[in-house]
Amino acid sequence: MTNPNFDLLMWARTTGFDIALAIMVGGILLRVVEIVVLGRKKDLARPKGNPVAQGLKTIFTRSLPRKGMVKEAPVTYVGGYLFHIGFAVAFLFLGAHIALITDLTGLGWPEANKALIETAAAVAVVALIALAWTRFSNPVRRMLTTFDDWLVWTLSILPLVTGYIAVNKLFGDGTLMMAIHMLSAEALMVAFPFTKLMHAVTFAMARYYNGSIQGRKGAES
Amino acid sequence: MTERPLLPELLRANGISRRGFMKYCAALTSALALPPALAPKIAWALENAARPSVIWLSFQECTGCTESITRSAAPTIEDLIFNAVSLDYHHTLMAASGTAAEEARLAAMEANYGKYLLVVDGSIPVDNPAYSCIAGISNLEMLKETAAGAAAIVAVGTCAAFGGIPHANPNPTGAVAVGDIITDKPIINVPGCPPIPIVMTSVLAHYLTFGLPDLDELGRPKAFYGETIHDRCYRRPFYDKGLFAEGFDDEGARAGWCLYKLGCKGPTTKSVCATVKWNDGTSFPIQSGHPCLGCTEPNFWDNGGFYKPLSTPAGDYRRVGLAAAAAGAALGVAGGLMGRANKARAARAHEAVDAHDLEKKS
């Protein structure tokens, strides 16, 4: 006799995780290495400024909104920040997640309490809904939004929602909900290298590249 | 069947007052999540009900279940509850042995056919019946034969309920649970390795008083397996605060923090250990500083390691990850080189076109 909920949880902890990890790690390396190998033509002109310093600086400065933009698209900016911060806090400071990170990397840090994690998760969910709404209500943005975007949106909100349900036992079997939460995170891992989620890795490369071009020309980026 | 003194007599002989007995019945009633008004009914049933014949079969087991139930601080009322039934066959407890013992089983079966309660501890090997025999009869054969005339079956312990330790990977004997073989009788699963004594006696009391208890989808009485350890754990405030013991003797362990990171399976384990506790309510594993192993759940032995946190992968993922990284990098190099080759080919194939050419073509 077996417990199908427990078996699903074990699948998510074994085969499911292995598949998701292989696709995520393999996919990220595939894309990053490909970008690096493709390379760029050497710029023979003598640099007017410092491309490396500008490149490195740009990685950080582009995290700040350009002048006037917050007013122009407040939901996009504020919602974007809140989602990223909320998701990061909920992912990085829950005890169970830190246990996973420690198992994977050997690194660890102090855990946050339930109230903080749940507030962060709730903020991230509300921000995601607001962001979806701006995309839906504005005809231009709606036109620009592809299937890929909605998929990424769904895959990002699911771990937050399922995690909240599993921890608080809102409904359903606790073990089943925990399994579903893990599977939702694994779905995110699988999609990661092949969707816009990849920006979490490539943003630094892209920003550095853009910044260094400007730096080379002696311009501020 | 030997005639035994009835429960009231035994209680008196053991110096247990009427009041003590009623208190115990009230405890059983609350353990069963029944309204307190039913306590007298339980008491009445235990004292007066016709003592049903019970046949107890032990298969691939360690006798831990029998030990748990019979060796609690003696003489407890739990022991005496057994006297509310007529335990006609239990090869660890009965005086008779060999052929005489088997005869007792057959006689009890014949005398109470269709009415006796069958209790089983231990799993049943089905790969080769010879792996476990009693008096030359294979466990499988004995179970089928005895179950045929039973009114109901109680599978005591995780081995009987779900296969337990003998069933653990790689399951050398092909061990299965009672419910995997017998499908045409009501089966009450009372898992635990071993189960808590009062859970066992309460299930018996319920059966004697009201018949079969309410069961969950795994055949466990809902009154005892309705909530997880984590739902009722006294260390739960530490879990919620994010305070975890990281080792068995670190500051967190000494301060009594949550044992999740030491592999506690409380969140996925349904049992009343955290409230009913063991040894007459003295303590339970988590209170003694050890994470819950999840022993009331199927396949608890193969849950990825007792000391691995529930949120961590249970497989050998490092090798998979390294292989994927190498494959991904190799494919990336190949993709990059192909892209470069394409670019070079396009550059070679490039023809200069001017406005006149375009005009001619259009």
Ligand code: SF4
């Ligand atoms: S369930 Fe545990 S205690 Fe009971 S027989 Fe099996 S191994 Fe022994």
Ligand code: SF4
């Ligand atoms: S010790 Fe185990 S059961 Fe108790 S709160 Fe921590 S994880 Fe839950």
